[in-house]
Amino acid sequence: MSTSNVSLKNWVDEVARLTQPASIYWCTGSDAENSNLIEAMLESGDLIKLNQTTHPNCYLHRSDPSDVARVEHLTFVCTRSKEDAGPNNNWMEPGEAHRKVDALFAGAMRGRTLYVIPYCMGPIDSPYSRCGVEITDSPYVVANMRIMTRMGTEALRRIEREGSFVKGLHSIGDLSPERRYIMHFPEELTIKSIGSGYGGNALLGKKCHALRIASWQARDEGWLAEHMLIMGLQNPEGRTHYIAAAFPSACGKTNLAMLVPPASMPGWKIWTVGDDICWMQVDDEGRLRAINPEAGYFGVVPGTNSKTNHNAYDMIRRDTIFTNVAVTADGQPWWEGLEEGTPTTNWKGQPYTPGDGPAAHPNSRFTVSAKRNPIYSTLADAPEGVPISAILFGGRRREVAPLVYEAHDWAHGVLVGAGMASETTAAAVGQTGVVRRDSMAMKPFCGYNFGDYWQHWLSFEHKAKQLPRIFHVNWFRRDAQGRFMWPGFGENLRVLRWITERCEGKVGAQETAIGHLPRRQDFDLYGLDVDTATLDALLSVDAAAWRTEMQEIGTYLDQFGARVPDALRAQQRKVLAALG
Ligand SMILES: Nc1nc2c(ncn2[C@@H]2O[C@H](COP(=O)(O)OP(=O)(O)OP(=O)(O)O)[C@@H](O)[C@H]2O)c(=O)[nH]1
Numbered sequence: 384m385s386t387s388n389v390s391l392k393n394w395v396d397e398v399a400r401l402t403q404p405a406s407i408y409w410c411t412g413s414d415a416e417n418s419n420l421i422e423a424m425l426e427s428g429d430l431i432k433l434n435q436t437t438h439p440n441c442y443l444h445r446s447d448p449s450d451v452a453r454v455e456h457l458t459f460v461c462t463r464s465k466e467d468a469g470p471n472n473n474w475m476e477p478g479e480a481h482r483k484v485d486a487l488f489a490g491a492m493r494g495r496t497l498y499v500i501p502y503c504m505g506p507i508d509s510p511y512s513r514c515g516v517e518i519t520d521s522p523y524v525v526a527n528m529r530i531m532t533r534m535g536t537e538a539l540r541r542i543e544r545e546g547s548f549v550k551g552l553h554s555i556g557d558l559s560p561e562r563r564y565i566m567h568f569p570e571e572l573t574i575k576s577i578g579s580g581y582g583g584n585a586l587l588g589k590k591c592h593a594l595r596i597a598s599w600q601a602r603d604e605g606w607l608a609e610h611m612l613i614m615g616l617q618n619p620e621g622r623t624h625y626i627a628a629a630f631p632s633a634c635g636k637t638n639l640a641m642l643v644p645p646a647s648m649p650g651w652k653i654w655t656v657g658d659d660i661c662w663m664q665v666d667d668e669g670r671l672r673a674i675n676p677e678a679g680y681f682g683v684v685p686g687t688n689s690k691t692n693h694n695a696y697d698m699i700r701r702d703t704i705f706t707n708v709a710v711t712a713d714g715q716p717w718w719e720g721l722e723e724g725t726p727t728t729n730w731k732g733q734p735y736t737p738g739d740g741p742a743a744h745p746n747s748r749f750t751v752s753a754k755r756n757p758i759y760s761t762l763a764d765a766p767e768g769v770p771i772s773a774i775l776f777g778g779r780r781r782e783v784a785p786l787v788y789e790a791h792d793w794a795h796g797v798l799v800g801a802g803m804a805s806e807t808t809a810a811a812v813g814q815t816g817v818v819r820r821d822s823m824a825m826k827p828f829c830g831y832n833f834g835d836y837w838q839h840w841l842s843f844e845h846k847a848k849q850l851p852r853i854f855h856v857n858w859f860r861r862d863a864q865g866r867f868m869w870p871g872f873g874e875n876l877r878v879l880r881w882i883t884e885r886c887e888g889k890v891g892a893q894e895t896a897i898g899h900l901p902r903r904q905d906f907d908l909y910g911l912d913v914d915t916a917t918l919d920a921l922l923s924v925d926a927a928a929w930r931t932e933m934q935e936i937g938t939y940l941d942q943f944g945a946r947v948p949d950a951l952r953a954q955q956r957k958v959l960a961a962l963g
């Protein structure tokens with residue numbers, strides 16, 4: 384195969400000279416190509432066949448045990464000026480970064496096949512979509528990119544029409560953490576990733592392109608690239624509101640986007656547009672419109688069962704690639720929280736006996752096409768996207784953050800997002816359960832200085848005529864015994880109901896220093912199994928704790944120095960003053 388895009392052709396030639404592959408293969412995205420790849424991976428051991436009777440067309444990939452999550456300490460944004468990357472990113476001078484990784488790429492594909500993957504992020508015919516090409520030596524990456532993006536010939540044709548595309552070079556290298564780097568060159572629309580085969584590090588269309596590079600482009604071009612789910616909520620009268628929600632990694636986006644309404648809320652319907660990434664532009668009517676740049680889900684497996692999320696549970700019973708789950712004696716995938724079956728082999732492929740600790744890796748994942756989702760929105764493939772009524776920010780906070788509150792206005796909402804904090808999870812290497820600031824769930828993903836990013840968010844007050852309302856949610860408050868106080872999952876619809884009714888001006892709230900909170904009478908409590916004292920605790924503001932919180936947010940903003948917008952500092956001072 385060849386291409387009329389000279390810059391693409393030259394780049395592939397140049398990479399081949401550097402990496403020395405045994406052969407070069409241009410991916411078309413066809414079914415036959417995928418079957419051949421799967422066959423080859425079964426032979427090489429890259430994939431293991433799962434029970435094809437219970438789980439048709441499902442496979443297991445076991446990654447290197449040192450390569451199971453994103454590596455934030457090895458992820459760099461390489462801009463000419465260090466200030467442009469900001470204190471929120473690791474930075475390296477671009478020339479030095481290229482030299483460092485190119486030395487590792489030299490000869491890295493010897494004896495291997497170099498795959499060229501043209502892909503489109505977003506519906507192939509959408510003006511909001513953007514294309515890229517990933518070069519990789521990992522067939523697992525090819526199979527995953529085929530599920531996660533619109534990959535192959537159609538994307539290549541769009542690249543040939545448009546000319547420009549994001550260049551992503553990936554090799555698993557020797558998988559050594561000492562020789563692992565995820566480098567971004569936003570000014571060159573280039574990504575270089577070596578030494579990891581794990582999702583967020585290796586599927587370059589996802590975090591590297593659709594968030595880090597795209598956020599940079601979005602700032603320049605006046606749009607937003609965000610770590611958000613997109614969902615439609617249809618009320619019993621048949622009106623649908625679309626909501627975008629930013630929660631940090633492994634904090635509930637996939638689950639909220641695929642929510643199953645509780646039996647006590649008949650008539651409500653949920654539609655998934657996206658579960659991880661959201662690109663938003665201001666449309667002709669001055670509203671924010673969103674597309675999901677992805678075509679599949681790379682979701683957290685543990686915790687998924689028929690009660691927490693029946694949609695996800697059904698969805699991953701066929702045509703799914705599992706990564707790092709455990710296996711039962713009869714070859715079915717198994718994970719903590721599945722609540723059926725018994726694992727006999729752990730995620731590393733070793734014999735497992737109960738009591739050995741987790742059998743599946745806490746960050747084990749499924750890769751599955753969005754088309755497998757039983758509630759996939761008919762508008763998810765619409766080139767014009769969906770209009771957004773509300774934006775939610777949310778974290779995993781055992782204390783302080785109430786179940787839900789609404790920001791006073793857009794500028795205050797930007798502060799709510801900027802000051803977000805959450806407990807760290809297994810999605811990234813490092814200690815879990817540590818509270819850290821994760822501004823708009825973009826701490827690991829914003830490709831430029833957070834100070835500039837907040838300014839960009841504030842600027843939409845002038846760019847758009849009908850801005851979404853902004854809310855903050857927290858499903859993860861704990862009691863003194865460490866138990867979750869809120870049942871979560873399907874019951875989260877009660878919070879979403881209040882949110883959509885706020886958007887329609889139909890429901891009340893109490894005014895507090897941190898924003899509007901629902902009173903008990905504003906909330907759909909029918910059939911909810913939460914006692915009054917717990918509900919009151921979930922819906923109250925602890926002024927002392929919030930004074931500390933706002934002071935800490937102030938200190939956090941100070942880190943970004945002169946790049947912090949004055950309007951944001953003013954918001955922080957205003958809330959602090961209101962807390963008394
Ligand atoms: N207690 C509780 N747990 C939840 C809730 N929603 C999701 N979880 C759990 O949180 C974990 C991560 O949830 P996901 O929905 O996969 O997270 P995500 O935000 O899509 O994560 P990334 O793909 O890493 O960006 C899973 O183990 C879920 O079972 C909830 O409402 N309450």
Ligand SMILES: O=C([O-])CC(=O)C(=O)O
Pocket residue numbers: 452453581582583584589590631632633659681810811
């Ligand atoms: O990118 C990944 O590996 C998975 C993901 O969604 C995240 O970590 O937020």
Ligand SMILES: [Mn+2]
Pocket residue numbers: 610631632633659
């Ligand atoms: Mn994510």
